[in-house]
Amino acid sequence: MQILITGGAGFVGSNLARMALSQGHQVKVIDDLSTGYRDNLDGLDVDFVEGSINDRAQMDRAMAGVDSVVHLAALGSVPRSIENPIATHEANVDGTLSVLESARAHGVGHVLFSSSSSVYGLNPAMPKQEREWVRPMSPYAVSKLAAEQYVLAYGTAYGIDTLAFRFFNVYGPGQRAGHVYAAVIPVFIDALMKGEPLPINGDGSNSRDFTFVGTVCRVLLDAIERRVSNAEPVNLAFGTNTTLLELIDEIAEVSHQVPEKLHREPRAGDVAHSQANNDSLRSLFPDVEPVSLTEGLTATYEWFQQGRDAQE
Protein backbone atom coordinates (compact mmCIF):
# COMPACT_ATOMS: atom_id res chain seq x y z
CA MET A 1 0.00 0.00 0.00
CA GLN A 2 1.04 3.60 -0.50
CA ILE A 3 1.15 5.32 2.90
CA LEU A 4 1.62 9.04 3.52
CA ILE A 5 3.21 9.89 6.86
CA THR A 6 2.93 13.58 7.77
CA GLY A 7 5.73 14.47 10.17
CA GLY A 8 7.59 11.40 8.95
CA ALA A 9 11.01 12.89 9.71
CA GLY A 10 10.10 13.01 13.41
CA PHE A 11 10.52 10.41 16.11
CA VAL A 12 7.37 8.32 15.67
CA GLY A 13 7.11 8.99 11.93
CA SER A 14 10.60 7.76 11.08
CA ASN A 15 10.11 4.60 13.15
CA LEU A 16 6.83 4.03 11.33
CA ALA A 17 8.41 4.63 7.92
CA ARG A 18 11.10 2.02 8.67
CA MET A 19 8.56 -0.55 9.83
CA ALA A 20 6.16 0.09 6.92
CA LEU A 21 8.94 -0.30 4.35
CA SER A 22 10.10 -3.51 6.01
CA GLN A 23 6.55 -4.86 5.55
CA GLY A 24 6.61 -4.09 1.83
CA HIS A 25 4.60 -0.85 1.81
CA GLN A 26 5.50 2.27 -0.16
CA VAL A 27 6.02 5.37 1.95
CA LYS A 28 5.66 9.07 1.24
CA VAL A 29 6.60 11.67 3.85
CA ILE A 30 5.80 15.34 4.16
CA ASP A 31 7.78 17.22 6.79
CA ASP A 32 8.97 20.81 7.14
CA LEU A 33 11.86 19.73 9.39
CA SER A 34 10.78 22.25 12.04
CA THR A 35 11.42 19.71 14.81
CA GLY A 36 12.28 16.61 12.75
CA TYR A 37 15.51 15.60 11.04
CA ARG A 38 16.06 14.55 7.45
CA ASP A 39 18.73 12.10 8.62
CA ASN A 40 16.11 10.17 10.62
CA LEU A 41 15.16 8.79 7.20
CA ASP A 42 18.71 8.05 6.02
CA GLY A 43 18.88 4.80 4.10
CA LEU A 44 15.10 4.53 3.78
CA ASP A 45 13.51 4.50 0.33
CA VAL A 46 10.83 7.12 0.99
CA ASP A 47 9.35 9.70 -1.35
CA PHE A 48 10.16 12.85 0.67
CA VAL A 49 8.33 16.16 0.25
CA GLU A 50 10.04 18.89 2.25
CA GLY A 51 7.28 21.33 3.05
CA SER A 52 4.59 22.32 5.49
CA ILE A 53 1.24 20.58 5.83
CA ASN A 54 -0.17 24.13 6.01
CA ASP A 55 0.95 24.74 2.44
CA ARG A 56 -1.88 23.26 0.34
CA ALA A 57 0.20 22.92 -2.82
CA GLN A 58 2.88 20.91 -1.00
CA MET A 59 0.22 18.99 0.88
CA ASP A 60 -1.54 18.04 -2.36
CA ARG A 61 1.75 16.92 -3.90
CA ALA A 62 2.27 14.59 -0.96
CA MET A 63 -1.34 13.35 -0.90
CA ALA A 64 -1.60 12.35 -4.57
CA GLY A 65 -2.01 8.63 -5.07
CA VAL A 66 -1.94 7.45 -1.45
CA ASP A 67 -4.19 4.82 0.15
CA SER A 68 -3.88 5.83 3.82
CA VAL A 69 -2.58 8.84 5.72
CA VAL A 70 -0.97 8.73 9.13
CA HIS A 71 -1.10 12.33 10.28
CA LEU A 72 1.67 12.85 12.85
CA ALA A 73 2.98 16.30 11.89
CA ALA A 74 2.58 18.71 14.78
CA LEU A 75 4.45 20.96 17.13
CA GLY A 76 4.73 18.79 20.23
CA SER A 77 5.41 19.77 23.83
CA VAL A 78 3.25 21.40 26.48
CA PRO A 79 5.86 24.04 27.48
CA ARG A 80 6.44 25.02 23.83
CA SER A 81 2.72 25.67 23.47
CA ILE A 82 2.63 27.76 26.64
CA GLU A 83 5.40 29.94 25.22
CA ASN A 84 3.92 30.16 21.72
CA PRO A 85 0.26 29.09 21.56
CA ILE A 86 -0.31 30.54 18.10
CA ALA A 87 2.45 28.53 16.45
CA THR A 88 1.06 25.40 18.11
CA HIS A 89 -2.44 26.20 16.93
CA GLU A 90 -1.34 26.86 13.36
CA ALA A 91 0.65 23.64 13.00
CA ASN A 92 -1.68 21.39 14.98
CA VAL A 93 -5.17 22.67 14.19
CA ASP A 94 -4.90 24.60 10.90
CA GLY A 95 -2.38 22.00 9.73
CA THR A 96 -4.77 19.14 10.50
CA LEU A 97 -7.56 20.87 8.59
CA SER A 98 -5.22 21.25 5.63
CA VAL A 99 -4.38 17.51 5.73
CA LEU A 100 -8.07 16.61 5.93
CA GLU A 101 -9.07 18.94 3.10
CA SER A 102 -6.30 17.54 0.94
CA ALA A 103 -7.39 13.97 1.72
CA ARG A 104 -10.98 14.87 0.84
CA ALA A 105 -9.95 16.52 -2.44
CA HIS A 106 -7.90 13.47 -3.44
CA GLY A 107 -10.51 10.91 -2.41
CA VAL A 108 -8.15 9.38 0.17
CA GLY A 109 -10.49 7.38 2.35
CA HIS A 110 -8.43 6.44 5.41
CA VAL A 111 -6.86 8.89 7.87
CA LEU A 112 -5.17 8.00 11.17
CA PHE A 113 -4.32 10.72 13.67
CA SER A 114 -2.11 11.11 16.74
CA SER A 115 -4.01 12.92 19.45
CA SER A 116 -2.72 13.00 23.01
CA SER A 117 -3.56 11.87 26.54
CA SER A 118 -3.03 15.50 27.53
CA VAL A 119 -6.64 16.19 26.46
CA TYR A 120 -7.84 14.62 29.75
CA GLY A 121 -5.99 17.40 31.62
CA LEU A 122 -7.70 18.30 34.86
CA ASN A 123 -9.93 15.23 34.92
CA PRO A 124 -8.49 13.23 37.85
CA ALA A 125 -10.20 9.91 36.95
CA MET A 126 -7.79 7.01 36.52
CA PRO A 127 -7.41 5.12 34.31
CA LYS A 128 -8.47 7.49 31.54
CA GLN A 129 -11.50 6.31 29.59
CA GLU A 130 -12.24 7.84 26.18
CA ARG A 131 -15.78 8.84 27.17
CA GLU A 132 -14.62 10.67 30.31
CA TRP A 133 -14.85 14.45 30.25
CA VAL A 134 -11.81 16.30 28.97
CA ARG A 135 -10.32 19.55 30.30
CA PRO A 136 -7.05 20.49 28.60
CA MET A 137 -4.50 22.35 30.73
CA SER A 138 -2.36 23.78 27.91
CA PRO A 139 -2.68 25.17 24.40
CA TYR A 140 -1.02 21.98 23.13
CA ALA A 141 -3.75 19.83 24.69
CA VAL A 142 -6.47 22.11 23.28
CA SER A 143 -4.90 21.86 19.82
CA LYS A 144 -4.87 18.07 19.98
CA LEU A 145 -8.48 17.97 21.13
CA ALA A 146 -9.61 20.31 18.36
CA ALA A 147 -7.66 18.38 15.75
CA GLU A 148 -8.95 14.95 16.83
CA GLN A 149 -12.50 16.27 16.74
CA TYR A 150 -11.94 17.60 13.22
CA VAL A 151 -10.60 14.21 12.18
CA LEU A 152 -13.64 12.41 13.61
CA ALA A 153 -16.05 14.97 12.15
CA TYR A 154 -14.54 14.38 8.70
CA GLY A 155 -15.42 10.74 9.26
CA THR A 156 -19.09 11.51 9.78
CA ALA A 157 -19.40 14.50 7.43
CA TYR A 158 -17.49 13.13 4.44
CA GLY A 159 -17.47 9.36 4.95
CA ILE A 160 -13.69 9.15 5.38
CA ASP A 161 -12.58 6.18 7.54
CA THR A 162 -10.87 7.91 10.43
CA LEU A 163 -9.16 6.78 13.60
CA ALA A 164 -7.97 9.27 16.21
CA PHE A 165 -5.55 7.66 18.62
CA ARG A 166 -4.69 9.31 21.89
CA PHE A 167 -0.99 8.59 22.35
CA PHE A 168 0.28 8.54 25.91
CA ASN A 169 4.04 8.89 26.56
CA VAL A 170 5.73 7.31 23.57
CA TYR A 171 9.47 6.59 23.90
CA GLY A 172 12.17 4.63 22.12
CA PRO A 173 15.10 4.80 19.70
CA GLY A 174 15.10 8.00 17.65
CA GLN A 175 13.66 10.22 20.38
CA ARG A 176 16.31 12.84 20.94
CA ALA A 177 17.52 14.71 23.99
CA GLY A 178 19.53 17.90 23.81
CA HIS A 179 16.73 20.36 23.11
CA VAL A 180 14.69 22.37 25.54
CA TYR A 181 11.41 20.52 24.83
CA ALA A 182 12.82 16.98 25.02
CA ALA A 183 10.72 14.22 26.60
CA VAL A 184 11.55 12.75 29.98
CA ILE A 185 13.13 9.41 28.99
CA PRO A 186 15.70 10.88 26.56
CA VAL A 187 16.44 13.66 29.07
CA PHE A 188 17.13 11.09 31.81
CA ILE A 189 19.26 8.79 29.65
CA ASP A 190 21.22 11.70 28.20
CA ALA A 191 21.96 13.11 31.68
CA LEU A 192 23.00 9.67 32.92
CA MET A 193 25.40 9.18 30.02
CA LYS A 194 26.96 12.59 30.68
CA GLY A 195 27.38 11.78 34.37
CA GLU A 196 24.93 14.54 35.31
CA PRO A 197 22.06 14.32 37.84
CA LEU A 198 18.65 13.41 36.39
CA PRO A 199 16.40 16.50 36.47
CA ILE A 200 12.99 15.70 37.98
CA ASN A 201 10.16 18.23 37.74
CA GLY A 202 8.46 17.95 41.14
CA ASP A 203 8.92 15.21 43.72
CA GLY A 204 8.98 12.34 41.22
CA SER A 205 5.55 10.98 42.13
CA ASN A 206 4.06 12.05 38.77
CA SER A 207 3.21 8.95 36.79
CA ARG A 208 2.87 8.05 33.14
CA ASP A 209 1.72 5.20 30.90
CA PHE A 210 4.88 4.79 28.83
CA THR A 211 4.43 3.10 25.44
CA PHE A 212 7.32 1.83 23.33
CA VAL A 213 7.45 3.33 19.84
CA GLY A 214 7.63 -0.10 18.20
CA THR A 215 4.33 -1.01 19.82
CA VAL A 216 2.72 2.23 18.62
CA CYS A 217 3.95 1.61 15.06
CA ARG A 218 2.63 -1.96 15.11
CA VAL A 219 -0.83 -0.69 16.02
CA LEU A 220 -0.67 2.00 13.32
CA LEU A 221 0.35 -0.51 10.65
CA ASP A 222 -2.27 -3.00 11.74
CA ALA A 223 -4.84 -0.18 11.46
CA ILE A 224 -3.66 0.61 7.93
CA GLU A 225 -3.58 -2.98 6.74
CA ARG A 226 -7.05 -3.82 8.08
CA ARG A 227 -8.38 -0.31 7.38
CA VAL A 228 -9.59 0.08 10.95
CA SER A 229 -11.67 3.11 11.84
CA ASN A 230 -13.61 4.18 14.90
CA ALA A 231 -16.24 6.79 15.65
CA GLU A 232 -14.61 7.75 18.94
CA PRO A 233 -11.02 8.45 20.00
CA VAL A 234 -8.96 5.42 21.06
CA ASN A 235 -6.31 5.47 23.81
CA LEU A 236 -3.07 4.02 22.48
CA ALA A 237 -1.39 2.74 25.65
CA PHE A 238 -1.57 -0.40 27.71
CA GLY A 239 -2.68 0.70 31.16
CA THR A 240 0.68 0.79 32.92
CA ASN A 241 1.43 3.41 35.54
CA THR A 242 5.05 4.24 36.28
CA THR A 243 6.15 7.11 38.52
CA LEU A 244 9.22 9.10 37.52
CA LEU A 245 11.07 7.62 40.53
CA GLU A 246 10.16 4.09 39.39
CA LEU A 247 11.28 5.00 35.88
CA ILE A 248 14.67 6.07 37.25
CA ASP A 249 14.99 2.73 39.06
CA GLU A 250 14.28 0.93 35.75
CA ILE A 251 16.86 3.04 33.93
CA ALA A 252 19.37 2.26 36.69
CA GLU A 253 18.75 -1.49 36.21
CA VAL A 254 19.05 -1.32 32.44
CA SER A 255 22.21 0.84 32.47
CA HIS A 256 23.85 -0.76 35.53
CA GLN A 257 24.46 2.72 36.89
CA VAL A 258 23.29 4.58 39.99
CA PRO A 259 21.86 7.92 38.86
CA GLU A 260 21.89 11.06 40.97
CA LYS A 261 18.64 13.05 41.09
CA LEU A 262 17.99 16.76 40.97
CA HIS A 263 14.49 17.93 41.91
CA ARG A 264 13.15 21.08 40.24
CA GLU A 265 9.87 22.99 40.38
CA PRO A 266 6.84 21.22 38.84
CA ARG A 267 6.12 22.44 35.28
CA ALA A 268 3.01 24.43 34.38
CA GLY A 269 0.55 22.49 32.26
CA ASP A 270 1.87 19.05 33.23
CA VAL A 271 -0.80 16.59 34.35
CA ALA A 272 0.05 14.72 37.55
CA HIS A 273 -0.93 11.21 36.54
CA SER A 274 -1.75 9.46 33.32
CA GLN A 275 -2.86 5.91 32.70
CA ALA A 276 -5.00 4.54 29.88
CA ASN A 277 -8.04 2.38 29.96
CA ASN A 278 -7.33 0.26 26.90
CA ASP A 279 -10.56 -1.72 26.45
CA SER A 280 -11.24 0.02 23.16
CA LEU A 281 -7.68 -0.53 21.86
CA ARG A 282 -7.81 -4.20 22.87
CA SER A 283 -11.09 -4.79 21.12
CA LEU A 284 -9.91 -3.12 17.89
CA PHE A 285 -6.37 -4.59 17.98
CA PRO A 286 -6.62 -7.90 19.83
CA ASP A 287 -3.33 -9.26 18.44
CA VAL A 288 -0.98 -6.44 19.43
CA GLU A 289 1.22 -7.23 22.43
CA PRO A 290 3.11 -4.33 24.02
CA VAL A 291 6.88 -4.33 24.44
CA SER A 292 7.62 -4.19 28.20
CA LEU A 293 9.20 -1.11 29.80
CA THR A 294 12.40 -3.02 30.59
CA GLU A 295 12.74 -4.27 27.01
CA GLY A 296 11.88 -0.87 25.55
CA LEU A 297 14.28 1.00 27.84
CA THR A 298 17.04 -1.46 26.96
CA ALA A 299 16.56 -0.76 23.23
CA THR A 300 16.43 2.98 23.91
CA TYR A 301 19.56 2.94 26.06
CA GLU A 302 21.40 0.95 23.37
CA TRP A 303 20.38 3.52 20.75
CA PHE A 304 21.84 6.31 22.88
CA GLN A 305 25.03 4.31 23.38
CA GLN A 306 25.38 3.73 19.63
CA GLY A 307 25.01 7.48 19.07
CA ARG A 308 27.73 8.18 21.61
CA ASP A 309 30.03 5.51 20.14
CA ALA A 310 29.51 7.01 16.66
CA GLN A 311 30.60 10.43 17.94
CA GLU A 312 33.78 9.07 19.55
Ligand SMILES: NC(=O)c1ccc[n+]([C@@H]2O[C@H](COP(=O)([O-])OP(=O)(O)OC[C@H]3O[C@@H](n4cnc5c(N)ncnc54)[C@H](O)[C@@H]3O)[C@@H](O)[C@H]2O)c1
Ligand atom coordinates in the same frame (compact mmCIF):
# COMPACT_ATOMS: atom_id res chain seq x y z
N1 LIG B 1 5.92 11.34 21.47
C1 LIG B 1 4.92 11.34 22.34
O1 LIG B 1 5.04 10.92 23.48
C2 LIG B 1 3.55 11.83 21.91
C3 LIG B 1 2.50 11.82 22.84
C4 LIG B 1 1.24 12.29 22.44
C5 LIG B 1 1.03 12.70 21.14
N2 LIG B 1 2.07 12.71 20.27
C6 LIG B 1 1.84 13.17 18.92
O2 LIG B 1 2.40 12.24 18.00
C7 LIG B 1 2.91 12.91 16.85
C8 LIG B 1 4.35 12.53 16.59
O3 LIG B 1 5.12 12.87 17.73
P1 LIG B 1 6.70 12.77 17.74
O4 LIG B 1 7.10 12.49 19.14
O5 LIG B 1 7.17 11.90 16.65
O6 LIG B 1 7.07 14.31 17.44
P2 LIG B 1 8.23 14.92 16.50
O7 LIG B 1 8.35 16.36 16.88
O8 LIG B 1 9.46 14.07 16.58
O9 LIG B 1 7.60 14.78 15.05
C9 LIG B 1 6.71 15.72 14.51
C10 LIG B 1 7.17 16.00 13.11
O10 LIG B 1 6.25 16.93 12.51
C11 LIG B 1 7.00 17.86 11.73
N3 LIG B 1 6.18 19.08 11.60
C12 LIG B 1 5.81 19.96 12.54
N4 LIG B 1 5.05 20.93 12.01
C13 LIG B 1 4.92 20.64 10.69
C14 LIG B 1 4.27 21.26 9.59
N5 LIG B 1 3.55 22.38 9.76
N6 LIG B 1 4.38 20.69 8.38
C15 LIG B 1 5.09 19.55 8.19
N7 LIG B 1 5.73 18.92 9.18
C16 LIG B 1 5.65 19.46 10.42
C17 LIG B 1 8.28 18.08 12.50
O11 LIG B 1 9.34 18.59 11.72
C18 LIG B 1 8.56 16.67 13.02
O12 LIG B 1 9.37 15.94 12.13
C19 LIG B 1 2.69 14.40 17.12
O13 LIG B 1 1.48 14.78 16.49
C20 LIG B 1 2.54 14.49 18.61
O14 LIG B 1 1.76 15.60 19.00
C21 LIG B 1 3.33 12.28 20.61
